[in-house]
Amino acid sequence: MNEETKVLESFETAVLERFPDWVTPDEREGYQGLLVDPANLIDLMSSLRDELGYDHLTSLTGVDYLPDEKMEVVYHLVKSTGGPILEIKTQLPRSNPVAPSLVGLYPGAAFQEREAWDLLGIKFDGHPNLKRILMWEGFAGHPLRKDWVEAYHGEEKKPYDDRWPEGKARKIEADNPYRENVSYPEGFNPETWIPDTQELLFEGSQRFQLDDDLETEQLVVNLGPQHPSTHGVFRMVAKLEGETVVDLEPVMGYLHRNHEKIGEKNTFAMNMPYTDRLDYFCSMSNNFGYALTVEKLLGENYQPPERAQYIRVIMAELTRVLNHFMAIGFFLNDLGAYFTPALYTIKERELILDIFEAVAGSRMMCNYYRFGGVVRDLPEGMEEHIRKLVYERLPRQIDELDRYLVENEIVVARGRGVGVLTPEQAIGLSAAGPVLRASGVPYDIRRADPYSIYDRFDFDVAVRYHGDVYDRFLIRYDEIRQSIRILQQAIDGIPKGEVLANKKAYKYKMPKGEAYGRVEGPKGELGYYVVSDGTDNPWRYHVRAPSFINLTGLKQMCLGEKVADLVAILGSIDIVLGEVDR
Amino acid sequence: MADLINVIENWLNKLLLGWGASPGLTQFILQALGSVLVVLICFMIVIALIWVERKLAGRIQDRFGPNRAGPFGIFQSFADIIKIFTKEYITPQGADKVTFNIAPVLAIASVLAIWAVFPFASNVIGADVNVGVLYIVAIGSFGILAILMAGWSSNNRYALLGASRSVAMLISYEIPMVVSLLIPVLLAHSMKLSAIIDTQRPWWFILVVPTAALIFLISSMAEIGKAPFDLLEAESELVAGYHTEYSGMKFGMFYVAEFLHQFTVGALITIFFLGGWTGPMAAHWPILGVIYFFGKAFLVYLVISWIRLSLPRIRIDEMLNLNWKFLIPVSFINLIGVAVADRILLDLEPPRWLYVAVMFVLNMLILLVALYLSGKSQPALEVEEFPHRPVAVSPRTEKSSS
Numbered sequence: 001m002n003e004e005t006k007v008l009e010s011f012e013t014a015v016l017e018r019f020p021d022w023v024t025p026d027e028r029e030g031y032q033g034l035l036v037d038p039a040n041l042i043d044l045m046s047s048l049r050d051e052l053g054y055d056h057l058t059s060l061t062g063v064d065y066l067p068d069e070k071m072e073v074v075y076h077l078v079k080s081t082g083g084p085i086l087e088i089k090t091q092l093p094r095s096n097p098v099a100p101s102l103v104g105l106y107p108g109a110a111f112q113e114r115e116a117w118d119l120l121g122i123k124f125d126g127h128p129n130l131k132r133i134l135m136w137e138g139f140a141g142h143p144l145r146k147d148w149v150e151a152y153h154g155e156e157k158k159p160y161d162d163r164w165p166e167g168k169a170r171k172i173e174a175d176n177p178y179r180e181n182v183s184y185p186e187g188f189n190p191e192t193w194i195p196d197t198q199e200l201l202f203e204g205s206q207r208f209q210l211d212d213d214l215e216t217e218q219l220v221v222n223l224g225p226q227h228p229s230t231h232g233v234f235r236m237v238a239k240l241e242g243e244t245v246v247d248l249e250p251v252m253g254y255l256h257r258n259h260e261k262i263g264e265k266n267t268f269a270m271n272m273p274y275t276d277r278l279d280y281f282c283s284m285s286n287n288f289g290y291a292l293t294v295e296k297l298l299g300e301n302y303q304p305p306e307r308a309q310y311i312r313v314i315m316a317e318l319t320r321v322l323n324h325f326m327a328i329g330f331f332l333n334d335l336g337a338y339f340t341p342a343l344y345t346i347k348e349r350e351l352i353l354d355i356f357e358a359v360a361g362s363r364m365m366c367n368y369y370r371f372g373g374v375v376r377d378l379p380e381g382m383e384e385h386i387r388k389l390v391y392e393r394l395p396r397q398i399d400e401l402d403r404y405l406v407e408n409e410i411v412v413a414r415g416r417g418v419g420v421l422t423p424e425q426a427i428g429l430s431a432a433g434p435v436l437r438a439s440g441v442p443y444d445i446r447r448a449d450p451y452s453i454y455d456r457f458d459f460d461v462a463v464r465y466h467g468d469v470y471d472r473f474l475i476r477y478d479e480i481r482q483s484i485r486i487l488q489q490a491i492d493g494i495p496k497g498e499v500l501a502n503k504k505a506y507k508y509k510m511p512k513g514e515a516y517g518r519v520e521g522p523k524g525e526l527g528y529y530v531v532s533d534g535t536d537n538p539w540r541y542h543v544r545a546p547s548f549i550n551l552t553g554l555k556q557m558c559l560g561e562k563v564a565d566l567v568a569i570l571g572s573i574d575i576v577l578g579e580v581d582r
Numbered sequence: 583m584a585d586l587i588n589v590i591e592n593w594l595n596k597l598l599l600g601w602g603a604s605p606g607l608t609q610f611i612l613q614a615l616g617s618v619l620v621v622l623i624c625f626m627i628v629i630a631l632i633w634v635e636r637k638l639a640g641r642i643q644d645r646f647g648p649n650r651a652g653p654f655g656i657f658q659s660f661a662d663i664i665k666i667f668t669k670e671y672i673t674p675q676g677a678d679k680v681t682f683n684i685a686p687v688l689a690i691a692s693v694l695a696i697w698a699v700f701p702f703a704s705n706v707i708g709a710d711v712n713v714g715v716l717y718i719v720a721i722g723s724f725g726i727l728a729i730l731m732a733g734w735s736s737n738n739r740y741a742l743l744g745a746s747r748s749v750a751m752l753i754s755y756e757i758p759m760v761v762s763l764l765i766p767v768l769l770a771h772s773m774k775l776s777a778i779i780d781t782q783r784p785w786w787f788i789l790v791v792p793t794a795a796l797i798f799l800i801s802s803m804a805e806i807g808k809a810p811f812d813l814l815e816a817e818s819e820l821v822a823g824y825h826t827e828y829s830g831m832k833f834g835m836f837y838v839a840e841f842l843h844q845f846t847v848g849a850l851i852t853i854f855f856l857g858g859w860t861g862p863m864a865a866h867w868p869i870l871g872v873i874y875f876f877g878k879a880f881l882v883y884l885v886i887s888w889i890r891l892s893l894p895r896i897r898i899d900e901m902l903n904l905n906w907k908f909l910i911p912v913s914f915i916n917l918i919g920v921a922v923a924d925r926i927l928l929d930l931e932p933p934r935w936l937y938v939a940v941m942f943v944l945n946m947l948i949l950l951v952a953l954y955l956s957g958k959s960q961p962a963l964e965v966e967e968f969p970h971r972p973v974a975v976s977p978r979t980e981k982s983s984s
Contacts, residue, residue: 082974221739243747243898336812336895343643410810410894417965440968448974461974465967563743564897 011086015052019044026089030297030513030532033074033087041090042100045075049105053079054086056427056443057106059516059527059544060113062120064094066146071097071122074529076516076544080427080441082448085516092122101127108430111552119144119260134253134581138190140183143261151181157537158265218246221563225254229334229567232577236554236566243562248555252548255581263541268294268508268532269371271541276365278543279579281326284319284356285521287369288312292451293517293528294371297510301372304501308373309453310494314386315359315368316519317483317490321394322352323522324476324483327434327574328401331473334571335414341405348397351389358382371508372501383491390487398480406474415470419557419569422467429553432546433524435573438475439467445520456493457486469565472572479522507536514540523547523574545582547575587706587868620697620708627876628841632659635841635887642891669830676737677827685732686828686835692724693842700849701776703859703871714775715767718850719760722805725843726752732836733824744823747898752805754902758909759801765794765920766854779858785938786857791920793945795855797913799882802850804901806843808886810893811901848882849875856882912952919948 015034016023022044023034036044048054054077063072075088092099101124102109113124114133121142124130132139141148154162154172163170184190224235233254239247259278263271275290276283291312295302304312329345353363358379360366368374405411421431426439436443442463446454462478464471512534518527524546531540550573557569591612598608633648633656640647648655673679699714701707711717726749733745767773769790770781781787788795804811825836852858856878859871896904923944927937 080974081972082976084976219739219743221743240743243743332894336810337893338639338891340643340891343645347644408894410896413900414894414897420966423968423971440971442971442973444974447976449976463973465970466965467968468965562897562899564895 011084015048015086018052019047030511032514033089036088036090038090038092038099042102042105044088045102045105048077053081056080057102057108057430058085058432058518058525059529060102060109060116061529061542062116062122063531063540064120064144064146066094069094071120073099073116073122076527078449080443082443084449085518087516097122098125099123100125103127106430107428108549108552111549118142121145134256136253137195138184138188138193140185143258152176158267158270223566230570231330231575234575234577234580236570238558238563238566240563243564245558245561245563245566248558248566250551250554252551253581255577257582259543259582260541264538267506267536268510268538269506271538272369273365273367276367277578278545278582279521279523279547279576280364281576282319282323282522283364283366284315284368285519285526287366288316289517289519289521289526289528291369291371292519293515293530296515296517297513297530297532298371298508299511302501304373305498306495307377307497308499308501310490311374311378311499312369313452313454314487314490314494315356317487318352318355320483320522321480322349324480325349327476328405328473331568331571331574332405332411334567335411341401345401348394351393355382355386355389370500370504373499375500377499383494386487387491390484390491394484398477398484402477406477411473412470414568415473416468418469418561418565419572420466420468421553421557425553425556426467429556430549431524431553432550433521434472434475434479435524435550435553437462438464438472440465445518445525449518451517451519457489459485469568469572510534510536518544521546523576523579524550543582545579547573548580548582551575551580587703616708617698621694624694624697624842625838627845628838629659629663631841631845631883632662638884638887639891642888666831666834671830671832672827674737674827678735678737681731681735683832685728685735686832686839688731689725689728689839690835690842692721692728693839693846695721695724696846699775700853701779701858702875703868704865705868706872707776710774710776712772712774715763715773719763723756725839729824732828736824736827738827740822741824741826744826748807748824750898751811751901754905755801755804758797758905758913759805761910761913761917762794762798762801763854764917765791768917768921768924775853779853779860782857783860785934786855788855790938790941791916791945792942793912793916793949794920795851796949797909797916798854799851801909802847803886803889804905806840806847808844808890810889810896812895844886845879845883847886848879851882852878908952908956912948915952916945916948919944
């Protein structure tokens with residue numbers, strides 16, 4: 001038993017001793033955490049939050065245990081003062097899965113509960129706005145339920161043998177002709193259906209009194225899904241009073257592809273390249289999180305060798321630098337700087353992508369990490385190349401950007417005091433990463449719950465104390481500087497040796513069990529929750545996407561601000577739609 | 583050969599009269615020919631400007647800019663013109679069709695009409711009206727109307743928002759612009775553009791009244807809606823603002839009007855503050871004057887582009903604050919100061935260089951005091967700082983480090 005599990009156990013025993021009537025340890029093979037009866041959930045959670053300090057609900061998801069006729073809601077809680085995850089589960093009957101909603105306690109649960117309802121059909125009692133979030137209303141069923149099958153359903157799991165009868169490829173879609181593969185929920189007619197947000201759009205032109213003698217009209221503006229500032233196909237329906245935002249409704253799911261369903265059909269190893277597509281700027285970080293999670297399941301034999309650990313850290317930190325350069329550049333773009341800063345930051349990003357291309361063969365979709373290491377060693381001379389970059393080029397460039405952008409009066413005027421999120425709100429809304437740290441909460445998983453070899457490096461947790469757009473902009477500079485410090489230490493300390501603990505494999509012998517692994521991705525906490533039933537394919541594969549959950553606070557930040565700020569605020573959160581919509 | 587344009591004009595005049603045309607008709611034909619020539623020159627300039635602007639943008643942004651069509655990509659604009667001509671004209675269903683179609687025409691017309699009174703050289707002047715400044719201000723405001731018409735008639739919320747922003751912005755920026763235009767008028771004792779230029783020999787007004795020149799530059803940048811004042815077409819917020827719904831050549835007309843407007847601002851600054859066509863030998867060789875005029879206008883154009891490419895956009899409330907709380911008071915104080923000083927100096931009759939020096943010092947003084955006061959009176963932005971928390975650390979690392 002290693003030290004980590006010891007600490008975790010001591011945390012769990014503390015909860016067990018405190019609430020012996022409510023919780024029982026989860027004793028299934030390979031499972032951790034505590035089970036609680038849904039009736040006691042709210043009481044338990046509020047006590048956990050108020051008495052034991054578990055104030056941050058990082059992840060909320062569900063699992064469909066079809067053979068047991070049960071649905072399970074899995075909550076992952078942490079203390080904002082650091083420490084490992086506490087896993088709480090509650091089991092519901094599969095025929096009528098109703099869990100109490102946690103939105104009152106943790107506002108950050110709002111989107112995640114909607115997602116669980118949308119994909120798994122778990123109802124949350126007391127949720128103020130429980131409707132579909134990633135799918136549209138005309139979608140029949142809940143796709144992550146194990147008994148839900150898609151229209152051209154062939155075999156249960158990959159690799160599909162029926163697609164290659166006698167070694168020849170056959171399109172299974174041919175069995176499902178067009179127009180016969182669509183089904184709608186009962187009572188749903190796509191011809192007459194009007195989306196909720198559409199109604200909101202038209203209701204906008206009612207007159208109302210602002211004060212005694214001024215009568216104005218509200219204007220509802222639809223920003224997105226095709227809009228230059230939404231960084232993809234994200235949509236905000238904003239109700240305006242003149243130029244001031246009085247209401248906002250984020251609409252997402254335009255890029256939804258049900259990553260998790262695909263993940264459950266794939267084998268464990270097949271999922272690695274799929275994670276690249278989550279946050280397509282930061283594929284290395286995504287790989288990192290997934291590799292860590294599955295290694296937790298696989299056990300001690302798959303601990304990566306020293307050199308691989310260092311390479312992983314180097315690549316992950318380069319990704320962070322790259323992402324923040326992009327975030328800085330495109331934030332300025334959102335402020336209206338006509339691409340000039342963005343192109344200068346993209347130049348630095350290209351240099352890092354060159355490294356990725358050299359090590360992984362691809363600039364963006366790297367697919368570089370493997371369970372137990374990385375797929376191949378650094379090429380000849382790459383260490384020297386990275387050393388030059390992190391010692392000379394990047395520190396110089398970040399100083400240059402600092403000189404030109406940080407003190408710019410327009411940037412300060414546009415960012416200071418705009419879109420403020422207080423520390424309490426940020427924690428409550430489950431914000432993570434730069435958004436959380438800019439609000440004065442120095443919570444960085446690399447320090448708060450170290451993974452890989454981050455505890456060896458000397459760096460500071462970047463933190464800013466105003467929680468506004470300007471601080472969220474500045475914190476990215478701080479983080480780049482800290483990442484460069486880590487990179488310098490890592491590139492100096494990298495040992496020689498193997499990079500993969502085991503043989504390269506297509507399939508892995510997976511033990512039964514579950515694992516939740518998380519890394520400090522550039523955009524925030526990137527978590528993976530994987531359940532294995534002992535077969536080659538994961539039984540459940542859930543991604544806690546930082547951009548998605550950071551968006552929970554968007555409305556909070558935007559109310560009372562101007563339309564122009566809306567764009568700046570969205571830019572300062574730094575979302576990637578590949579990850580939001582999954 | 584020194585005066586090419588007038589030589590041609592005289593020759594044509596004699597030719598037409600020789601053919602038996604009446605003097606009135608001859609005059610009309612010559613003037614019509616002149617107008618067509620000016621319009622053609624304007625469009626030719628825009629084609630060149632688009633290429634220069636894109637090349638400059640490329641260089642400022644650390645990339646090449648257009649470099650495929652022809653040497654250095656100089657034919658890029660022609661390719662774009664062909665593309666824009668072949669595109670479909672889309673009129674949205676709910677649009678007010680007449681207004682929708684008139685707006686782009688009006689946008690271009692309002693800019694071109696300004697060019698009617700420009701003195702390109704000592705004797706090449708379209709119409710040397712004695713209320714030239716008044717004419718420019720009046721005609722220049724027509725552009726706003728075009729924007730408002732486009733935004734309103736498109737039946738699009740982005741366009742409407744862009745148009746309503748532009749009205750709030752342009753109407754308020756008109757004030758410091760006109761007030762700072764009054765200063766050259768005051769110094770020249772005339773509203774006639776040729777008289778204003780004559781007064782600027784050899785001391786350009788930018789040396790006499792730099793503050794007025796600066797205010798005019800800022801407010802006219804706002805007038806044409808260039809960054810950092812490009813709120814009316816704020817790309818990241820309003821997609822394209824008032825011309826969101828326009829396509830094909832109708833969009834092209836707005837686009838051309840925009841470039842031309844920017845160049846026109848360059849020309850205006852040249853006339854009012856940079857001495858117009860004046861320069862070495864320009865009085866003897868009027869064709870040189872034309873070159874100087876366009877050269878100066880072009881320089882100002884490049885400065886505006888440079889600013890546009892370097893700065894982010896400011897918000898509408900900040901922009902109106904800048905106007906009402908800074909530009910307008912400063913421009914009025916400057917006007918009063920210059921008027922009083924000019925009156926006093928008129929009686930004292932100092933040498934010209936002393937006059938210029940006194941005016942320059944006065945202007946700079948007004949600007950510096952205004953900057954100092956505005957920096958002082960602006961309340962420091964109150965932003966709440968959250969209490970500092972200890973860094974979140976794992977109990978595991980705490981143990982191992984202790």
